Amino acid sequence: MIVHERAVRFEEVDAAGILFFARYLGFCHDAMERFFDGMPGGYVDLITRRKIGFPAVHVDGDFTAPLRYGDVARISVSVARIGGSSATLSYAMKRARDDVDAATIKHVVVATDLTTMTKLSLPADVRAHLEAHVT
Amino acid sequence: MIVHERAVRFEEVDAAGILFFARYLGFCHDAMERFFDGMPGGYVDLITRRKIGFPAVHVDGDFTAPLRYGDVARISVSVARIGGSSATLSYAMKRARDDVDAATIKHVVVATDLTTMTKLSLPADVRAHLEAHVT
Amino acid sequence: MIVHERAVRFEEVDAAGILFFARYLGFCHDAMERFFDGMPGGYVDLITRRKIGFPAVHVDGDFTAPLRYGDVARISVSVARIGGSSATLSYAMKRARDDVDAATIKHVVVATDLTTMTKLSLPADVRAHLEAHVT
Amino acid sequence: MIVHERAVRFEEVDAAGILFFARYLGFCHDAMERFFDGMPGGYVDLITRRKIGFPAVHVDGDFTAPLRYGDVARISVSVARIGGSSATLSYAMKRARDDVDAATIKHVVVATDLTTMTKLSLPADVRAHLEAHVT
Numbered sequence: 001m002i003v004h005e006r007a008v009r010f011e012e013v014d015a016a017g018i019l020f021f022a023r024y025l026g027f028c029h030d031a032m033e034r035f036f037d038g039m040p041g042g043y044v045d046l047i048t049r050r051k052i053g054f055p056a057v058h059v060d061g062d063f064t065a066p067l068r069y070g071d072v073a074r075i076s077v078s079v080a081r082i083g084g085s086s087a088t089l090s091y092a093m094k095r096a097r098d099d100v101d102a103a104t105i106k107h108v109v110v111a112t113d114l115t116t117m118t119k120l121s122l123p124a125d126v127r128a129h130l131e132a133h134v135t
Numbered sequence: 136m137i138v139h140e141r142a143v144r145f146e147e148v149d150a151a152g153i154l155f156f157a158r159y160l161g162f163c164h165d166a167m168e169r170f171f172d173g174m175p176g177g178y179v180d181l182i183t184r185r186k187i188g189f190p191a192v193h194v195d196g197d198f199t200a201p202l203r204y205g206d207v208a209r210i211s212v213s214v215a216r217i218g219g220s221s222a223t224l225s226y227a228m229k230r231a232r233d234d235v236d237a238a239t240i241k242h243v244v245v246a247t248d249l250t251t252m253t254k255l256s257l258p259a260d261v262r263a264h265l266e267a268h269v270t
Numbered sequence: 271m272i273v274h275e276r277a278v279r280f281e282e283v284d285a286a287g288i289l290f291f292a293r294y295l296g297f298c299h300d301a302m303e304r305f306f307d308g309m310p311g312g313y314v315d316l317i318t319r320r321k322i323g324f325p326a327v328h329v330d331g332d333f334t335a336p337l338r339y340g341d342v343a344r345i346s347v348s349v350a351r352i353g354g355s356s357a358t359l360s361y362a363m364k365r366a367r368d369d370v371d372a373a374t375i376k377h378v379v380v381a382t383d384l385t386t387m388t389k390l391s392l393p394a395d396v397r398a399h400l401e402a403h404v405t
Numbered sequence: 406m407i408v409h410e411r412a413v414r415f416e417e418v419d420a421a422g423i424l425f426f427a428r429y430l431g432f433c434h435d436a437m438e439r440f441f442d443g444m445p446g447g448y449v450d451l452i453t454r455r456k457i458g459f460p461a462v463h464v465d466g467d468f469t470a471p472l473r474y475g476d477v478a479r480i481s482v483s484v485a486r487i488g489g490s491s492a493t494l495s496y497a498m499k500r501a502r503d504d505v506d507a508a509t510i511k512h513v514v515v516a517t518d519l520t521t522m523t524k525l526s527l528p529a530d531v532r533a534h535l536e537a538h539v540t
Contacts, residue, residue: 009431009435010284010285010286010290010434010438010448010452011284011285011290011292011293011431011434013283013284013285014280014281014283015182015183015280015281015283015287015338015339016182016188016190016249016280017249017285017287018190020161020164020280020281021160021164021190021191021194022157022158022159022160022161022164022281023157023281024157025156025157025160026155026157026414026416029155029156029157029415029416030414033415043415044474044475047150047151047415047474048150048473048474048475053151055151055153055156055198055201056156056198057197057198057199058196058197058198059156059194059195059196059198060194060195060196061193061194061195062192062193063190063191063192063193063194064192066190066252068285068453069285069449069452069453070449070452070453112151114151114152117201144296144300145299145303145313145317145419145420145421145425146296146299146419146420146425146427146428148418148419148420149415149416149418150415150416150418150422150473150474151415152420152422155415155416157416158416161279161281164280164281165279168280178280179339179340182280182339183338183339183340203318203420204314204317204318204420205314205318285452285453286452286458286460286519287519288460290431290434291430291434291460291461291464292427292428292429292430292431292434293427294427295426295427295430296425296427299425299426299427317420317421318420323421325421325423325426325468325471326426326468327467327468327469328466328467328468329426329464329465329466329468330464330465330466331463331464331465332462332463333460333461333462333463333464334462336460336522384421384422387471
């Protein structure tokens, strides 16, 4: 499990004054990138040099408390399941100031050749990194 | 059912060159606002004058085809379920140029007093509008 | 001159409750894309097929009235100057509900080969389109 | 002068593959918030408790090098001028990996009562903080 903290930025709230719900997924993507930082070159190297991406095929989330400007989200990322081409990441997001659960999100990604946009088997190093973080 | 079309904007793709997955939810929110345009004042009036919002408590989505810059998403919104305070909206998103299914998203919202951030019973006019669009 | 209208979306305000200032430039970019829609294939074709982009090298703007959720920006685009590789676009943005001036923005772009990221002479068709809209 | 570093995120590039020009201003706003972190409570306290904001009235920027996914922007913030209600902030943005100048941006903000949206004299503590950072 890795933990990533990120503050809600000034421009990330909506007209209701709370973090826009779609942005929770962006926060999770950031946490996933921090997860891949454990590999040499991180997510940037996968995307820009190796042209391997991990588009979402499924997302499932429960939102239990709002975040406002000034709040910090503390996101714990773990690996729930590894398939041939896919992986399921789990994110538990807390509001740091009071440790309240803010969201629980499941995110299924599929290793994809970004040039052809076709499915790939999980590369061996990616698989090993995922396996090291299965809950 | 109401149908909303929206083009993928220049700034909405990610470093993999496709519509960032979190933004699909933003597209759905736009479609939900268009849905509420069927009520006098629309979503803007609910939010800004009546201070009633509809934060998401649950989201569930399958992503089946990428959208790129220049693609248009055609989103059909319908109401799948109405509770005391909540409603479940369903979105079927197609890529307009080839009519391929791009995503199917379920979105559970709860009527909320934006001043106190507490749950409300669905206001009668909102309930009536939702009921008129149950699939 | 071409005119483009765009509503401020639910997620585009900031924690001060007004359209985040950086997003005014995104609104102008949309208006610029609508301007290029006057050419066959529009901006999408330039970017995705011809790999010709128009990155900004200079921006200059005065902001004179806030826009809120529900407001519509009415943006008039014109061409102020054409160089060998560059063009200067001018945007006059009004708040549609009361016709108040919201912003005046100048935007200098340079035709760029997106593969090599080097400057290009303005392609003949682009130049002709720009010339047809000089104020 | 304070210095703020921020990586270009996966979702912040545009269809040309570079940091979308409007987002440079968002990066500057982040740097400005870090600047105000030098005051007790920071920008968050100003906005959310004191209801004092600093909307932009003018922006002026030159963009000299693109940033891509994986690049880090190193932004130096200083105060160029202080008026009765306004302040001019200067941002020098470098691409961290090669120390190339990426952008130079000038940003004029006006102290504003967010409840009435009227101009305020600069509060004494804000003025003192600005004065301590004049270049």
